[in-house]
Amino acid sequence: MFKKTWMSGVLALSLAGVGLAGCGTTIDGPGGSTSNSSDSSDGKPKLVISTWGFSEDFLQQSVFEPFEKEHNVDIVLETGNNAERLNKIRQGSSNVDLVYLSDYYAQQGIDEGLFDTIDRSKIPNIDNIYDIAKAPNGDQYGPAYTVAQLGIAYNPDMVSGEVKSWSDLWKPEFKGNLTMPAITATAGPMMVDAASRAAGNEQFNEDAAFTQLTKLNDSVVKYYSQTSEYVNMIGQGEIAGGPIMEMYFKDIQAAVPNAKFVSPEDGGYAVINTVNIVKGSANKELAEEFIDWQLGKDVQEASAKAKVDSPVNTQVVLTDEEAQGLTYGADVIESLRKLDMKFVNDNMPTWTDRWNREIGG
Numbered sequence: 171m172f173k174k175t176w177m178s179g180v181l182a183l184s185l186a187g188v189g190l191a192g193c194g195t196t197i198d199g200p201g202g203s204t205s206n207s208s209d210s211s212d213g214k215p216k217l218v219i220s221t222w223g224f225s226e227d228f229l230q231q232s233v234f235e236p237f238e239k240e241h242n243v244d245i246v247l248e249t250g251n252n253a254e255r256l257n258k259i260r261q262g263s264s265n266v267d268l269v270y271l272s273d274y275y276a277q278q279g280i281d282e283g284l285f286d287t288i289d290r291s292k293i294p295n296i297d298n299i300y301d302i303a304k305a306p307n308g309d310q311y312g313p314a315y316t317v318a319q320l321g322i323a324y325n326p327d328m329v330s331g332e333v334k335s336w337s338d339l340w341k342p343e344f345k346g347n348l349t350m351p352a353i354t355a356t357a358g359p360m361m362v363d364a365a366s367r368a369a370g371n372e373q374f375n376e377d378a379a380f381t382q383l384t385k386l387n388d389s390v391v392k393y394y395s396q397t398s399e400y401v402n403m404i405g406q407g408e409i410a411g412g413p414i415m416e417m418y419f420k421d422i423q424a425a426v427p428n429a430k431f432v433s434p435e436d437g438g439y440a441v442i443n444t445v446n447i448v449k450g451s452a453n454k455e456l457a458e459e460f461i462d463w464q465l466g467k468d469v470q471e472a473s474a475k476a477k478v479d480s481p482v483n484t485q486v487v488l489t490d491e492e493a494q495g496l497t498y499g500a501d502v503i504e505s506l507r508k509l510d511m512k513f514v515n516d517n518m519p520t521w522t523d524r525w526n527r528e529i530g531g
Contacts, residue, residue, distance in 0.1 A: 215243045217453055217460060220259070220269040223249030225478045232472045237463050243456060259284050259448055267451040268460060272356060273306045273314070273442040277511035280307055285446045288312060292458040295465035295483065300503050302440070303482040307511065312446035315464045316479035318497040319438035319506050320357050323422050323431045324411025325404060335434045336364040339412070340382075345389050349400055349412035352393040353525040357413055359514045360439040362521055363507075364413075367436060376517075380524050387529055401425055415441055417480070420495050437507040443479075474498070 219234075234245050248255065248264060252275040258264040259279065271279065279285050287310040290296055296304055296313055303314035324333050329343045339348060351357035365386070366379035391409050394400050397418045403409045405425030414422065416438075419431045445464060447457045463469060470483035480497040481488075488498055497503065 215241075215453060215456060216246055217243050217456055218246045218248065218265055218267045219460075220248045220250075220255045220264070220266040220448075222251070222270065223247075225476070228473075228476045228478050232476070233464070233469055237460060241456065241459060256284075266448045267453045268445060268457045269448055270315075270443060270445050273444055273511050274356070274359075274509075274514060276307050276312070276444045276446055277515050279446065280311055281512070281515065284449055285311055286449045286451065286454060288447060288458060288461070292455065293462045293465070295462045295467075298467070298485055299465055299482040300484060300500070302503065302508060303442075306442045306444055306508070312444050312461065313465065314442045314444050314482060315461075315470075316443050316473070317482050317503055318415055318417045318441050318480050319433060319502070320360055320413055320415050320441055321431055321433045321438040322411060323404070323414045323419055323429055325407075325426050325429055327428065328407075328410035333411070333430070333432050335436045337368040337436075339364075340368060340386060340389075344410055344412075347391060347408070347410040348386070348389040349392055349394050349403055349409045350386070350390050351413060352395045353522050353529075355395050356441060357415070357439070358525075359509055359518065359521065361413060363509065364439075376521075376524075380528055383525075384528055393529075397421065404429070416495065416497055420477075433502070433505070437505060440503075440506040440508040442508070 234247075237243070238245055248258070248266060250258075252271050255266075255269065256271060256275050256279055259266055259269065260282065269279070269285075276285075290309070293313070299313060300317070303317065305311070306314045322333055322336070322339070328347060331343070338344075339350075351361060353359070353362075362376075362379050362383070363374060365382040366375050369375065369378040369382040371378055391403065392399065394403075394412075397414070400409075400412070400414055401418075401421045402425075404411060404422055411429070414431075416431060416433075419429070422429050422431075445461055447454055447461075451457055465483060467483050467485045470479075470481040471486045471488075473479040474481040474486055474488055474496055475492055477495060484500070488496070493499070497506075
């Protein structure tokens with residue numbers, strides 16, 4: 171059913187990575203592997219995983235190699251950003267079994283019939299993760315394996331008073347020293363929703379959102395597409411702050427030690443990363459075993475303690491120091507807002523066109 175209301179209370183993202191070498195694991199770059207064989211040269215089953223390529227040493231040692239040894243399998247990794255990796259699957263130029271994607275791109279793959287359904291009885295660790303992580307794109311498809319939030323970071327030396335809500339971005343203190351995510355960035359659609367709420371709407375109102383964003387336009391120094399742009403601007407004093415994912419706040423603190431991160435009182439936004447099985451995989455059962463492995467307490471705890479991914483497994487217990495910089499705990503996760511990604515995908519062409527015409531960022 172098409173939903174006009176596109177939010178529900180919830181959970182979110184992280185990111186994650188990939189290993190480069192060691193054990194049986196091999197890696198392909200953007201060109202990827204086009205072999206049709208489901209077995210490696212040593213006769214072991216081959217599981218091809220499409221992922222980003224970050225935190226490679228940790229993921230190699232703590233996620234991929236242990237799974238290879240336990241299941242007598244060789245893992246082959248294909249890396250790249252969300253768009254290019256999804257395009258390879260669309261084009262049939264890769265024999266990927268499993269794919270890590272943000273929920274936004276995962277929804278595109280589902281809508282296009284690119285992903286297989288999963289057998290949840292073969293992924294028992296799904297019962298041990300937060301409800302919002304269990305079926306972010308529907309219960310027939312892959313779960314979220316990590317959670318993080320989008321909030322606001324700022325330099326208190328450049329802003330008088332506290333920043334508490336999304337509507338504070340429209341305060342005079344941010345006039346001429348604000349950064350905002352571009353519409354095509356992960357956080358872009360979230361800011362369209364935040365603008366609608368800042369205009370006083372409980373239900374999403376597109377016209378009100380764009381009117382509100384236009385009011386903010388003169389305050390924006392730059393609409394950023396990469397986190398490095400944000401970090402450089404705040405480090406050089408060009409901006410006082412703006413929306414950012416919590417997982418990157420440590421980079422901002424390195425540039426501005428007294429910077430603050432705020433989870434807005436009207437709700438931070440959930441950024442969700444999923445893992446799905448590609449339709450036509452010859453290793454579906456092995457892929458489901460890997461998903462269960464990724465959701466297990468040991469892998470989730472190790473990833474959290476290494477500051478690689480925020481955990482979704484509810485059995486993971488962290489100290490305050492271990493949890494610093496992570497989106498952790500039921501109280502935090504349940505306070506977050508989740509976009510309806512089908513609604514976002516259906517409306518993104520219109521929003522992008524309006525953004526380019528009315529805002530120009």
